[in-house]
Amino acid sequence: MTEALTILGLESSCDDTAAAVVSVVPGALAKILSNVVYGQTELHGAFGGVVPEIAARAHAEKIDVCVKDALEQSGHSLGRIDAISVTAGPGLIGGVLSGLMCAKGLSIGSGVPLVGVNHLAGHALTPRLTDNVSYPYLMLLVSGGHCQLLIVHGCDEFTRLGSTIDDAPGEAFDKVARLLGLSQPGGPSIELAAKGGDSTRFRLTRPLLDRPGCDMSFSGLKTAALRARDLVVKEKGGLSRQDRSDLCAGFQEAVKDVLAEKTRRALLEYLPLAGNTPVLAVAGGVASNQAIRTALETVSAEMGVKFVAPPLALCTDNAAMIAYAGAELFASGRQDDMRLSARPRWPLDQSSPSMLGSGKKGAKA
Ligand code: KG4
Ligand code: ZN
Numbered sequence: 423m424t425e426a427l428t429i430l431g432l433e434s435s436c437d438d439t440a441a442a443v444v445s446v447v448p449g450a451l452a453k454i455l456s457n458v459v460y461g462q463t464e465l466h467g468a469f470g471g472v473v474p475e476i477a478a479r480a481h482a483e484k485i486d487v488c489v490k491d492a493l494e495q496s497g498h499s500l501g502r503i504d505a506i507s508v509t510a511g512p513g514l515i516g517g518v519l520s521g522l523m524c525a526k527g528l529s530i531g532s533g534v535p536l537v538g539v540n541h542l543a544g545h546a547l548t549p550r551l552t553d554n555v556s557y558p559y560l561m562l563l564v565s566g567g568h569c570q571l572l573i574v575h576g577c578d579e580f581t582r583l584g585s586t587i588d589d590a591p592g593e594a595f596d597k598v599a600r601l602l603g604l605s606q607p608g609g610p611s612i613e614l615a616a617k618g619g620d621s622t623r624f625r626l627t628r629p630l631l632d633r634p635g636c637d638m639s640f641s642g643l644k645t646a647a648l649r650a651r652d653l654v655v656k657e658k659g660g661l662s663r664q665d666r667s668d669l670c671a672g673f674q675e676a677v678k679d680v681l682a683e684k685t686r687r688a689l690l691e692y693l694p695l696a697g698n699t700p701v702l703a704v705a706g707g708v709a710s711n712q713a714i715r716t717a718l719e720t721v722s723a724e725m726g727v728k729f730v731a732p733p734l735a736l737c738t739d740n741a742a743m744i745a746y747a748g749a750e751l752f753a754s755g756r757q758d759d760m761r762l763s764a765r766p767r768w769p770l771d772q773s774s775p776s777m778l779g780s781g782k783k784g785a786k787a
Contacts, residue, residue: 423448423753427504428455430528431745432489434481434521435513435541436567437462437472440741441488443496443503444551446749452551456495457735457742460484467606478516485524492741500532505757507748510538511765518764526760537748538762542770544743546574549703551746552732556699560692560727562685562718565706565738566592566607571636571688572770573695577750582771583688584636591677591708594640598647598673602666612670613711619664619671624650626676628683636688638680647673674713682717689725696727703730705737 426447433440439462443455462480466472493500508525511518522538529536545563549555561572569586589597592609599608604615626646629639647669654665661669685702693700702722709715709731722729736742 423750425753427749427753428498428502429745429749429752430489430492430500430503430506430534431539431741431743431748432485432506432508432521432525433541433544433739433741433744434485434517435509435511436517436739437466437477438739439481439484439488440739440744441485441492442741442745443492443498444742444745444749446746446753451554452746452749454551454742455498456492457740458488458492458495459740460488472514474514474516477514478520481517481520485520489524489528500528500534503534505535505537505748505752507537507539507745507752509541509544509744510762511540511768513541513766515764515766518766522762522764526762530760535752536758536762537752537756538758539744539747539751540768540770541744542568542570542768543577543580544747545705546572546580546770547577547747547750548705548732548736548743549701549730550750551743552736553703553730555701555703555730556697558692558695558697559701559703559730560688562681562688562702562704562709563706564591564681564704564708564714566590566596568706569638569640570770571684573692577747577754578756580770582769582774583691584638584684586638586640587630588639588641589644591640591681592706594644594677595708597644598670601648601651602661602669604666604670607707609707609711612674613713615667616670616674616713617667619667619669621668621671621675623668624672626650626672628676628679631680631683636684636691638684640677640680643673643676643680674711678711678714678717681714682721685718686721686725689721689727693725693727700727701730702727703732705732707734707738709737710734
């Protein structure tokens with residue numbers, strides 16, 4: 423990157439409508455001038471998951487308001503923006519279309535260039551936005567919708583070492599919380615309940631740990647938790663507080679073991695390619711789990727790798743990450759026109775076969 427850029431970013435691929443303005447100056451840490459997020463949690467609350475049609479309508483209603491707020495808060499008018507960066511996939515198609523149509527309208531009306539961004543690239547480049555991490559680094563994305571281990575070589579060059587073949591880990595936390603009668607989102611509820619629990623009482627399966635490679639699976643773990651719950655209910659007629667805590671601790675321990683071991687394997691593949699300061703970065707809501715985070719920090723320390731975890735607001739869905747990824751792409755010569763289309767599936771690593779499976783938050787790749 424040779425010149426300073428001010429980028430407007432739009433994000434609407436799942437259940438957050440977001441817009442942000444980011445200023446990127448070569449050689450310095452990028453500055454987030456505004457970062458507006460309208461969440462939709464209460465709209466989907468009654469349905470136990472994101473309803474695509476409701477999400478699409480809410481994005482269409484809010485995206486222009488969101489852009490206006492982001493520009494106002496940044497102190498910049500559209501005329502002072504160098505490029506408009508928008509999530510073009512992967513995700514729920516109705517939502518992606520809302521953002522894309524808004525960005526196209528703004529671009530054609532103002533003459534400001536348009537850049538389409540892969541949502542996963544937004545997450546994957548966040549450690550550069552927050553910590554100026556140098557390429558190549560290893561990235562673990564773990565949220566309610568994503569689970570991937572990626573080597574990030576450049577803003578448009580990724581090697582996917584592994585991903586989930588079914589549920590994302592956050593999705594498994596949410597489903598297990600539901601079957602134990604705990605509140606949503608399930609991750610924080612399970613983490614809290616696990617504090618008083620004995621993680622050795624229910625020894626749940628560690629899916630795919632017996633197979634080589636970095637692919638993961640979490641849906642069997644959810645079924646194992648269901649069976650363990652049903653056994654206790656059958657024996658005792660119900661679940662005590664301690665039973666619930668022990669189950670939560672056992673489940674959390676299993677997810678932690680899978681993520682730590684698969685990350686260790688990914689680090690072994692990444693290290694020969696890394697420079698002098700190898701980095702493991704994490705993003706996604708699940709990375710806020712203290713037990714999981716500590717396990718990842720331990721693996722990193724054991725292997726002499728720096729551990730980077732951006733602040734939670736930038737680990738979860740936001741538009742600052744889309745603006746930043748757009749800045750890097752734009753600086754490298756990328757520009758889209760009105761033919762830019764919405765892609766429900768869009769794997770970051772085009773050479774790696776697409777993973778099957780689409781969770782409650784849309785397509786995984
Ligand atoms: O990244 P995120 O906010 O949203 C997307 O999925 O896009 O991640 C939300 C997911 C939820 O499934 C939630 O249960 C999980 O992250 N999560 C956690 C914790 N906090 C949030 N999982 C485990 N432990 C936590 N402390
Ligand atoms: Zn995301």
